[in-house]
Amino acid sequence: MVGPVRPQFVLFGSSIVQLSFSNGGWGAILADVYARKADVLLRGYFGWNSRRAIQVLDHVFPKDASTQPELIITYFGGNDSMGAHPSGLGPHVPLPEYIENMKQIVNYLKGLSDSTRLIFLTSPPVNEERVNKYASEHFSHLVRTNELCQTYADACVKLCQELDVKVVNLFTAFQQRENWMTDCFTDGVHLSAEGSKIVVAEILKVLKEAEWKPSLHWKSMPTEFSEDSPYDIVGADGKTTLNASEWTFHREIQWD
Numbered sequence: 001m002v003g004p005v006r007p008q009f010v011l012f013g014s015s016i017v018q019l020s021f022s023n024g025g026w027g028a029i030l031a032d033v034y035a036r037k038a039d040v041l042l043r044g045y046f047g048w049n050s051r052r053a054i055q056v057l058d059h060v061f062p063k064d065a066s067t068q069p070e071l072i073i074t075y076f077g078g079n080d081s082m083g084a085h086p087s088g089l090g091p092h093v094p095l096p097e098y099i100e101n102m103k104q105i106v107n108y109l110k111g112l113s114d115s116t117r118l119i120f121l122t123s124p125p126v127n128e129e130r131v132n133k134y135a136s137e138h139f140s141h142l143v144r145t146n147e148l149c150q151t152y153a154d155a156c157v158k159l160c161q162e163l164d165v166k167v168v169n170l171f172t173a174f175q176q177r178e179n180w181m182t183d184c185f186t187d188g189v190h191l192s193a194e195g196s197k198i199v200v201a202e203i204l205k206v207l208k209e210a211e212w213k214p215s216l217h218w219k220s221m222p223t224e225f226s227e228d229s230p231y232d233i234v235g236a237d238g239k240t241t242l243n244a245s246e247w248t249f250h251r252e253i254q255w256d
């Protein structure tokens with residue numbers, strides 16, 4: 001444990017979460033945007049589906065913890081939506097069970113505290129041609145289609161609307177970008193830096209527009225140790241110092 005204690009933002013989900021600190025990922029971008037404002041914690045599990053998620057909810061988010069997260073961003077559905085394997089093995093989860101699992105996740109997370117806020121992410125689309133062309137010889141045939149992705153994404157959106165939970169429809173957001181199939185993925189499924197920028201923009205839009213009190217938008221949150229100091233960099237006048245605590249010039253994108 002280190003101090004001072006900051007708000008906790010937890011990213012919970014499958015590989016798109018686990019890899020979100022790689023390749024200019026969206027988790028790393030959020031950690032930068034919220035530097036000195038909140039701690040972005042990663043709870044991502046490569047290959048997981050909603051079945052496995054509900055099995056560990058009380059381990060990842062114990063209800064008797066002394067503090068609870070201020071924000072949980074959850075993503076499951078990409079693996080659930082894969083086609084069923086004839087053996088019965090694999091990550092596929094039938095749509096009705098997926099909806100019930102996600103409902104259980106929402107209700108559990110809602111029960112952590114009155115101040116814990118939730119954002120859910122839907123499955124993004126995939127580059128079907130690339131998935132099929134570059135499939136690993138170590139895998140049996142993988143069935144990933146945009147028809148399946150959209151079905152599960154639509155179900156996630158509908159459920160979140162019914163349960164009054166914020167949701168980002170990545171399936172539609174990605175397709176608003178020109179050349180999304182070639183620019184947004186590293187392998188047809190997992191996100192490139194360009195794909196991650198879309199995720200960040202959509203999350204920050206939700207956070208800015210949400211009428212939560214207190215606001216969790218980065219511009220509304222206090223910056224740790226932001227007071228002026230004689231030890232700051234001396235300005236051009238040679239008499240005053242420049243407080244660098246809010247500087248963002250290093251960012252490729254000046255996020256709103």
